Amino acid sequence: METLDPRVRFLWAAGALVTAAVLGAAGFALVRFGVPVPGTGVLAVVVVVAVAGAVLAVLRYRVWRFEVREDSLYLVRGVLTRTDTSVPFVRVQHVDTRRGPVERAVGLASVVVYTAGTRGADIAIPGLTPERAGELRERLRDLATESELDAV
Template identity: 55%
Template structure:
């Protein structure tokens, strides 16, 4: 089972900090305006920060993926543990992509698309750019091999 790049934690923890900061800022301004003790929004933001950071770290710890004989298998989730098996025959197409934030920490992700309705796109974040494109190529080849003549 492969883990994600540890650097993804920077991204996820950073995201948690920023959203806690926004909530805190807005709450602070609102409290000033409404004449409510400012300790309240600060406490809420602090709690959000702790929960968010913890969630991000656990999320990284629980993320696993591997390519099995005939499927792509993923394990993830903190509160709800999710395990997904994407049969290689069902792969419609594969993307590797880098968002602006991902580029900032030098990461990329690979997205696998199926014709399904719920698990229609499966994203593997936290890969190095090389790994992401290698994974894309490999999944593409395996999908062609698996010969999904009628992928629907």
């Protein structure tokens, strides 16, 4: 099974640091406006959120795997709740690559697979190099087209 690019850990950890910073700013704003919240408690929450986010990023990276099989895309992910997903190519509607500003800054991309069925039925594979994301998008598109022709 294929793993994600190691830089995705920094992306996920940075997200946790931003969350910790926002919580810290909100907590210190409460202290500043006289709400009886201990400043050391706010600092402790910020530290716990930042450390937990960094640890979670490492654990997520260690679990996240995907594989393009003969008839489906198979994904394994999740730290507390492990999720194994098999997406049959016959269910694939279309495939996109996505690169947000933070992903571009780190040099990463995601592949998003949209499936038939329920609303919001999409699978994202994060933490890929732009080249790998493009190759994977094209391969998944071709396999989905082949499976559609075979189903007819």
